[in-house]
Amino acid sequence: MRTALVLLLLLALASIAGSLVPQSGVSDPRIAAMFREHPLRAELYRKIGLFDVYGSWWFTLIYALLLVSLGACLLPRTRALIRNALAKPQPARELDSMRHYAERSVAADPTRAIARARKVLRRRFFRVNETNGAEPAIAADKGLAREGGSLLFHWAFFLILVGIVIGKGTGFTGTAVIVEGETWTEAHANYDGNIREGSFFGEAHTGVQVSVDDFNVTYRADGTPAEFLTRVQLIEPDGRVAKTADIRVNHPASIDGVHFYQFGYGWAPVIEVRKDGVPIASGPVVFQQTPAPVPGVDRRALPWQGVVKLPSLRPQVGIQFQLWPDARALESFIETGKSFPMLEERNPVLTYTAYEGDLRLSTTQRANELDRAGLRQIAKGAVGKARTSKLPNGITVSFPDLREYTVLQVSRDRGLLIMLSAAVLILAGLIPALYSSRRKLWVQAEPSETGSLLKVGGFALQRRVQFEEEFERLVDELAGERQRKR
Numbered sequence: 399m400r401t402a403l404v405l406l407l408l409l410a411l412a413s414i415a416g417s418l419v420p421q422s423g424v425s426d427p428r429i430a431a432m433f434r435e436h437p438l439r440a441e442l443y444r445k446i447g448l449f450d451v452y453g454s455w456w457f458t459l460i461y462a463l464l465l466v467s468l469g470a471c472l473l474p475r476t477r478a479l480i481r482n483a484l485a486k487p488q489p490a491r492e493l494d495s496m497r498h499y500a501e502r503s504v505a506a507d508p509t510r511a512i513a514r515a516r517k518v519l520r521r522r523f524f525r526v527n528e529t530n531g532a533e534p535a536i537a538a539d540k541g542l543a544r545e546g547g548s549l550l551f552h553w554a555f556f557l558i559l560v561g562i563v564i565g566k567g568t569g570f571t572g573t574a575v576i577v578e579g580e581t582w583t584e585a586h587a588n589y590d591g592n593i594r595e596g597s598f599f600g601e602a603h604t605g606v607q608v609s610v611d612d613f614n615v616t617y618r619a620d621g622t623p624a625e626f627l628t629r630v631q632l633i634e635p636d637g638r639v640a641k642t643a644d645i646r647v648n649h650p651a652s653i654d655g656v657h658f659y660q661f662g663y664g665w666a667p668v669i670e671v672r673k674d675g676v677p678i679a680s681g682p683v684v685f686q687q688t689p690a691p692v693p694g695v696d697r698r699a700l701p702w703q704g705v706v707k708l709p710s711l712r713p714q715v716g717i718q719f720q721l722w723p724d725a726r727a728l729e730s731f732i733e734t735g736k737s738f739p740m741l742e743e744r745n746p747v748l749t750y751t752a753y754e755g756d757l758r759l760s761t762t763q764r765a766n767e768l769d770r771a772g773l774r775q776i777a778k779g780a781v782g783k784a785r786t787s788k789l790p791n792g793i794t795v796s797f798p799d800l801r802e803y804t805v806l807q808v809s810r811d812r813g814l815l816i817m818l819s820a821a822v823l824i825l826a827g828l829i830p831a832l833y834s835s836r837r838k839l840w841v842q843a844e845p846s847e848t849g850s851l852l853k854v855g856g857f858a859l860q861r862r863v864q865f866e867e868e869f870e871r872l873v874d875e876l877a878g879e880r881q882r883k884r
Contacts, residue, residue, distance in 0.1 A: 399471050401467045402464060402467040402468050402471060405460055405463050405464040405467055406464060408460050409457075409460050409461065409464060412451055412456075412457050412460060413451075415448060415451055416451035416452055419443060419448045419449065419451070420432070420449065421449060421450060421451065421452075422449050422450050424594070429449055452566075453597055458597075461559070461563070464559065465556070465559055465560070468552065468555070468556045468559070469556065471552075472549065472552055472553060472556065475545075475549055476549055476553075479542070479545050479546060479549060482542060482545075483542055483546075486525075486527040486537070487525055487526070487527045487537035487538055487539045487838070488527070488537055489527070489529050489535055489537045489840065490537065490840045490855065493840055493842060493853050493854070493855030494853075494855070495855075496840070496855030496856060496857055497856075497857040497862075498855065498856050498857055498865065498866070498869045499853075499854070499855045500853075500854050500869070500870075500873045501851060501852065501853050501854075502851075502852045502854070502873060502874075502876070502877035503846060503848055503849065503850070503851055503852070503877075504843075504849050504850050504851075504852050504877050504878060505848060505849040505850075506849055506850060507845070507849060507850055508533065508534050508843035508844065508845055508850045509534055509843075510850075511843040511849070511850040511852055512528065512534040512535070512536055512841065512843050514876070514878065515536055515841045515843075515852070515876045516528055516536055518872075518875050518876055519536065519538045519839065519841075519876075522540070522872070523540050524538035524539060524540045524837075524839065525538060525539055525540060525542075526538045533842055533843065533844055534842075534843055535840065535841060535842040535843070536839075536840065536841040536842075537839075537840050538838070538839045538840070538841070539836070539837060539838045539839065540834075540836070540837050541834050541835050541836035541837055541859070541860070542836070543830035543834045544830055544831055544834040544835060544836060544860065545836070546827075546830060547826075547827040547828065547829065547830030547831035547832075547834070548827065548831045549827070550823055550826060550827030550831075551823075551824055551827035551828055551831060552827075553823070553827075554820040554821075554823035554824040554827060555820070555824070557816060557819065557820040557823065558816075558817060558820045558821075560813075560816065561813035561814075561816030561817040561820060562813060562817075563813070564812055564813040564816060565811040565812055565813020565814060565816070565817065566596050566811070566813070567596040567597050567598040567599075568596050568598050568599055568600075568812055569595075569596050569599065569809065569810045569811045569812060569813070570593060570594060570595040570596060570599055570603075570808075570809065570810055571593070571594050571807065571808070571809040572589040572592050572593030572594065572807075572808050572809070573589070573592045573593075573661060573805055573806065573807055573808065574588065574589065574608070574658075574805070574806045574808050575590075575684055575803055575804075575805050576608060576610045576803060576804055576805075576806065577610070577666045577682045577684070577801055577802075577803040578610055578611075578612060578613055578666075578801045578802055578803065578804075579610065579611075579801065580609075580610060580682070581607050581608065581609040581610075581633070582607065582608050582609075582610075583605060583606075583607050584603055584604050584605060584606045584607070584608070584656060584808060585603050585605060586601060586603055589808075590765070604635065604653075604654050604655070604656050604810075605635035606632065606633065606634060606635060606640075606653050606654050606656055607632075607633035607634075607635075608630050608631075608632060608633070608658060608806070609630060609631040609633060610628060610629070610630050610803075610804055611629045611630065611631065611642075612628075612629045613626075613627070613628050613629070613663060613802045613803070613804045614626075614627045614629075615627070615663060615802075617741050617742075625646060625647070626646065626647055626660050626663055626804075627644055627645070627646055628644070628645040628646075628660060628804040628806070629642070629643075629644055629645075630642065630643055630644075630645060630651060630658070631643075632651060632653040632658075634653075634654075640653050641653070645658055645659070645660050645804075645806065646660055647659075647660045655810050655812065656808060656809070656810045657808070657809050657810070657811075658806045658807070658808055659806065659807040659808075659809070660804070660806065660807075661805045661806055661807040662804075662805035663802060663803065663804050663805060664684065664685060664686060664687070664702065664802070664803055664805070665685050665702050665721055665723060665800065665801075665802060665803070666682040666683060666684050666685060666800075666801045666802065666803040667682065667683060667685065667704070667719075667721055667746070667748060667797060667799070667800050667801070668680075668681065668682045668683075668797070668798050668799040668800070668801060669681070669682075669683050669704075669706055669719070669748070669795065669796070669797060670795070670796040670797075670798060671706060671708060671717070671793065671794070671795055671796075672793070672794045672796070673711065673791075673792055673793055674792040678708060678710060678711070679706055679708060682799075682801050682803070683704045683705075683706060683719070684704065684765075684766065684803055685702035685703060685704035685719070685721050685766070686702065686703055686704070686766050687700055687701075687702055687703065688700060688703065696738075696739050698739035698740060698741065699727065699736075699737040699738050699739050699740065700737070701720040701721055701722050701728075701737075701749070702720065702721040702723070703718070703719070703720060703721075703766060704718075704719040704720075704721065704766055705717065705718055705719065705765070705766050705767060705768045706719065707757055707759070707768070709757055709759055711754075711793075713754045713755055713756075714754065714755065714756060714757045715752060715753070715754050715776075715793065716752070716753050716754075716757050716768045716770075716773065717750050717751070717752045717753070717795065718750065718751045718752075718753070718768050719748050719749070719750045720748070720749045720750070721746065721747075721748055721800075722740065722746060722747045722748075722749070723740045723742070723743050723744065723746045723800070724740040724741075724742070724743070724744040724745070724746070725744065725745040725746065725747045725782070726738075726744065726745075727740050728747050728749070728780075743800055745782065745783065746782070746783050746797075746800045747780055747781070747782050747783075748780065748781050748782075748795075748797050749779070749780045750777075750778070750779060750780070750781065750787075750795065751775060751777070751778045752775070752776050752777040752778070752789055752793075753768070753770060753773035753774060753775055753776065754773065754774055754776050755772050755773040755774055756772055756773075757769070757773075758771070758772070776789070776790050776791075777789045777790055781795055781796070781797045782797065783797050783798075783799070783800055784797065784798060784799075785797060835858060835859070835860040835861045835864075835865075836858065836859035836860055837856065837857075837858050837859075837865065837868075838856055838857055838858075838859075839854065839855070839856035839872070840854070840855045840856065841853070841854050841876060852876060852877055854869075854872075854873050854876060856869060856872075
């Protein structure tokens with residue numbers, strides 16, 4: 399057990415490192431920044447696996463040793479508990495040498511005195527082993543449930559560790575961005591890099607589909623969101639609609655072991671770009687707000703950002719958009735330099751800035767970012783919903799519709815049932831471990847002139863101070879004195 403505690407401490411220290419050091423797949427931009435700013439430290443972190451703590455060989459080794467250590471501790475204790483449960487309490491001879499000892503004279507003969515003692519002890523949930531001889535005696539004990547509860551607690555902890563390995567090692571977690579009216583397929587390529595897969599996952603994606611029928615968000619009187627609701631159809635890989643579901647915060651939908659949680663939302667204006675009347679880009683574009691907080695400004699008052707890239711044109715063209723869901727906020731910003739929270743659609747407006755030149759698409763870029771290095775601004779303006787704006791070189795931009803999109807966290811964790819079972823077992827094990835104690839008791843009855851001399855000896859393995867008073871009450875009850883007092 400000491401070894402297991404040391405390994406548990408090492409595991410906790412490794413987890414702290416995993417929290418303080420940026421992890422691959424979670425904080426890739428921070429890792430890239432560290433390589434630029436502190437290349438020597440970043441290279442050292444990479445070599446010792448600090449950028450992927452939970453997938454490193456040394457973390458796996460600590461975890462495996464902890465499992466082995468716990469198993470080596472629990473198996474002998476379990477065998478010992480089974481032997482104790484099957485064995486009968488053993489008689490003792492010199493009761494007066496016990497930690498607690500008392501004598502009482504009773505009127506009944508030894509056989510009847512021992513029979514009465516047996517009933518009293520069984521009523522108090524003692525296991526009783528009676529020996530009949532010249533001097534009948536009883537050996538009794540109770541409190542095995544304490545050891546059983548302790549073992550159950552530790553086995554449940556062992557089960558939690560196994561559940562983590564199975565769940566996280568063979569599962570995955572990612573985010574899916576789905577516009578209203580569109581269908582998304584659960585496959586690795588559709589996560590756009592926003593996915594973490596377990597070390598033993600093996601790319602076993604399900605191929606289930608999610609069709610978003612509608613997304614709604616309601617607000618409280620102070621403007622804070624009250625509820626996000628995504629209405630979806632869950633579709634099997636063969637195209638059969640399995641069920642319809644409403645996904646809310648803390649109310650996920652599930653299909654084939656894959657769970658969909660409500661994670662976020664945003665606006666997706668439908669943008670159509672034409673060149674000399676020929677469509678070259680058309681469809682909803684996912685817009686995002688700046689993730690960095692602006693001091694003194696409510697993020698809901700900021701416009702949503704989006705980009706449309708047109709690499710097929712010569713020269714290439716990139717258009718940066720800002721969406722103002724409420725046109726009044728844009729008017730306020732133009733007049734006073736201040737906006738206000740835009741909670742719902744009200745005459746939405748797209749402002750844009752168009753550039754031409756090399757978009758440098760061969761470099762790593764986010765879909766909603768435009769690398770303006772080397773680009774030349776060619777146009778700037780605004781376009782309202784259901785309207786069209788003209789740009790130079792025969793390019794037109796239309797804004798036919800405004801939709802919303804939902805962000806769902808998609809995960810599969812085969813260890814959830816194991817973890818739930820372990821949590822229940824932990825609670826079940828804690829109750830007897832906390833509220834029961836081991837007690838051993840021996841009772842002998844010797845013939846006397848007035849009937850019998852009852853000798854009682856015993857000791858407690860836990861809560862010895864409380865056993866002082868408990869032993870006195872028990873001796874009085876064995877001798878029948880408590881009934882006489884009543």
